[in-house]
Amino acid sequence: MSRIPATERRAALAHAALAVISRDGLAAATTRAIVAEAGMPLASFHYAVASRDELLRDVVELVVAExxxxxxxxxxxxxxxxxxxxxxxxxxxxxxxxxxxxxxxxxxxxxxxxxxxxxxxxxxxxxxxxxxxxxxxxxxxxxxxxxxxxxxxxxxxxxxxxxxxxxxxxxxxxxxxxxxxxxxxxxxxxxxxxxxxxxxxx
Amino acid sequence: MSRIPATERRAALAHAALAVISRDGLAAATTRAIVAEAGMPLASFHYAVASRDELLRDVVELVVAExxxxxxxxxxxxxxxxxxxxxxxxxxxxxxxxxxxxxxxxxxxxxxxxxxxxxxxxxxxxxxxxxxxxxxxxxxxxxxxxxxxxxxxxxxxxxxxxxxxxxxxxxxxxxxxxxxxxxxxxxxxxxxxxxxxxxxxx
DNA sequence: CGTCGTCTGGGACAGTTGTCCCACTTCGGC
DNA sequence: GCCGAAGTGGGACAACTGTCCCAGACGACG
Structure with missing residues (x-):
């Protein structure tokens, strides 16, 4: 895993989360599934984002911005x-x-x-x-x-x-x-x- | 808990599940929350219904029948x-x-x-x-x-x-x-x- | 070149979940 | 009155969840 600033990781996680939700549904979008999609270790999750709900907020805003x-x-x-x-x-x-x-x-x-x-x-x-x-x-x-x-x-x-x-x-x-x-x-x-x-x- | 036939319990569970979902959302409709709403012990759940998903099937059919x-x-x-x-x-x-x-x-x-x-x-x-x-x-x-x-x-x-x-x-x-x-x-x-x-x- | 803040990642924790087991009680038919 | 079937309920299990900690590695800036 190369070194990536937290803000970029946060965006990458939001994209990964959207991919997981689209494919498998919101219920399947666990922290582990999201980091797996993004190819990150689990710990990067809470380093980049405070909580799962906050990441979902990012996802909605990502979607809205599209x-x-x-x-x-x-x-x-x-x-x-x-x-x-x-x-x-x-x-x-x-x-x-x-x-x-x-x-x-x-x-x-x-x-x-x-x-x-x-x-x-x-x-x-x-x-x-x-x-x-x-x-x-x-x-x-x-x-x-x-x-x-x-x-x-x-x-x-x-x-x-x-x-x-x-x-x-x-x-x-x-x-x-x-x-x-x-x-x-x-x-x-x-x-x-x-x-x-x-x-x-x- | 008085003696109730399994079919009646099943219907009661479906109604309880709908109540829980309406109030707290589908994610909160756990087996424990549903039996609590229905005033039953947890074990009655899997005695009356094979799985949670099967109960949710009942709920949808209950709704459709209304x-x-x-x-x-x-x-x-x-x-x-x-x-x-x-x-x-x-x-x-x-x-x-x-x-x-x-x-x-x-x-x-x-x-x-x-x-x-x-x-x-x-x-x-x-x-x-x-x-x-x-x-x-x-x-x-x-x-x-x-x-x-x-x-x-x-x-x-x-x-x-x-x-x-x-x-x-x-x-x-x-x-x-x-x-x-x-x-x-x-x-x-x-x-x-x-x-x-x-x-x-x- | 050293050092300090940033980033990494393995591991662990407590809580919750669906499901199951087993000992018990109750009832209807013989 | 008895006995097998039906119903009850407490407890437990393994799996999974979100979250956190900590030791280490990296890179930029002095």
């Missing part, structure tokens, strides 16, 4: 309407979930655990504030491209969008029904487009 | 439109969540745990099939009362409805923002009503 939906923005470029844009973005998101279901499961597990843990109960609010901000950015990008008039406030629509993606994900994780998920997305796209008054296109 | 949204149907009686009906039902549901947040958290925790646990991975699909069936019943009740024509298949709309309630619940659990949740419900109600062509009323 780009997230930035990868979806390019999809909008192909869209000629709000409905199409919504469908492409939601389909792209579901594809992302399908590619690594464990990652999204990890998000849910972390949120639920944080809600139950005294020292971490403030995290979920941050987490969802970030989600809502990301959704707003995506809606802004679509607006900049298609110039619709929205009949509802953008933050409210963003929250609706996040709620729907969460629910879509939970249902798909539970029954893995691709076709049903696709139909849900179609409906949601129509519903979202219903809040936009689009300008006529050439 | 009425659930039946209490929301009466709310529809006051509604004069689909939009109003949706708003009343969703508000009623959120009120239910607000009254006992731990219960809904327990649902999410159980689903996630089951997905990760080899012997229980079939449960979430059942669970969500039940949710979708319940949502369909509620939509049917609204249809019977207001006689709209729906532009989309009822099962698809039911799945959308469940997805939205899940997402609504997750977001509210995270930030406890009542006002934002109410605005989400308003938007969702409009969106749902958008799929209905309502007959003119007198």
């Amino acid at each position: 780009e997230g939906v930035a990868a979806l923005a390019p999809l909008l470029a192909k869209a000629g309407s709000i409905r199409e844009a919504a469908k492409l973005a939601l389909s792209g998101y579901l594809e992302f979930v399908r590619r690594d279901p464990g990652h999204e499961q990890a998000m849910f597990e972390l949120t639920q655990y944080a809600l139950r843990t005294p020292g971490l109960s403030d995290l979920p609010a941050e987490q969802y504030a970030r989600y809502h901000a990301l959704a707003t950015e995506l809606l802004d990008a679509a607006t900049a491209q298609l110039h619709p008039d929205w009949s509802v406030p953008m933050p409210d629509l963003a929250r609706l969008l996040v709620s729907f993606t969460d629910g879509l994900t939970l249902a798909w994780l539970a029954d893995r029904d691709d076709a049903a998920a696709a139909r849900s997305i179609d409906l949601a796209a129509v519903a979202i487009a219903g809040f936009a008054r689009e300008k006529v296109r050439a | 009425e659930g949204v039946a209490a929301l149907a009466p709310l529809l009686a006051k509604a004069g439109s689909i939009r109003e009906a949706a708003k009343l039902a969703l508000s009623g549901y959120l009120e239910f969540v607000r009254r006992d947040p731990g219960h809904e958290q327990a649902m999410f925790e159980l689903t996630q745990y089951a997905l990760r646990t080899p012997g229980l991975s079939d449960l979430p699909a059942e669970q969500y099939a039940r949710y979708h069936a319940l949502a369909t019943e509620l939509l049917d009740a609204a249809t019977a009362q207001l006689h709209p024509d729906w532009s989309v298949p009822m099962p698809d709309l039911a799945r959308l409805l469940v997805s939205f309630t899940d997402g609504l619940t997750l977001a509210w659990l995270a930030d406890r923002d009542d006002a934002a949740a109410a605005r989400s419900i308003d938007l969702a109600a409009v969106a749902i009503a958008g799929f209905a062509r309502e007959k003119v009323r007198a």
Whole structure:
């Protein structure tokens, strides 16, 4: 084990923890499993971080700091309407979930655990504030491209969008029904487009 | 401890387990915590049930068997439109969540745990099939009362409805923002009503 | 070149967990 | 009334957990 400053070790541990949680679940993310994933001796754990819960706090913040939906923005470029844009973005998101279901499961597990843990109960609010901000950015990008008039406030629509993606994900994780998920997305796209008054296109 | 047949003890343990999970979370639902909640000696646990995971299976099935949204149907009686009906039902549901947040958290925790646990991975699909069936019943009740024509298949709309309630619940659990949740419900109600062509009323 | 703070890693600790065993008591059917 | 089956409950076990300690090694700065 080469010499690594504590702050770097801390970051490495957070990444390792996220990997373990994605693969095996939060319950399996013991201190020993995390250091094994990171290739460190056990003692490095409490040298780099005060407690397991504090490391989990790092994990949530790591997740929140990630780009997230930035990868979806390019999809909008192909869209000629709000409905199409919504469908492409939601389909792209579901594809992302399908590619690594464990990652999204990890998000849910972390949120639920944080809600139950005294020292971490403030995290979920941050987490969802970030989600809502990301959704707003995506809606802004679509607006900049298609110039619709929205009949509802953008933050409210963003929250609706996040709620729907969460629910879509939970249902798909539970029954893995691709076709049903696709139909849900179609409906949601129509519903979202219903809040936009689009300008006529050439 | 009076003499109780094993099957009754098993049911009592499932109820006790649900109580513990709702109050303290799934991680706190140890065999000892569950039997303490049920007022039984520890040994009764493995006499009534083969393992902890099998008991959790019982808990999920207990939950799935429960009425659930039946209490929301009466709310529809006051509604004069689909939009109003949706708003009343969703508000009623959120009120239910607000009254006992731990219960809904327990649902999410159980689903996630089951997905990760080899012997229980079939449960979430059942669970969500039940949710979708319940949502369909509620939509049917609204249809019977207001006689709209729906532009989309009822099962698809039911799945959308469940997805939205899940997402609504997750977001509210995270930030406890009542006002934002109410605005989400308003938007969702409009969106749902958008799929209905309502007959003119007198 | 020495020394002091930073980092390493092996080992150990106490607490908790799921599960099991065994001696005991109670009940229903003969 | 008796006896086998069903139910009870105290105690124990091995495994695993988060956390901590301590002796040693390294590297930068004087």
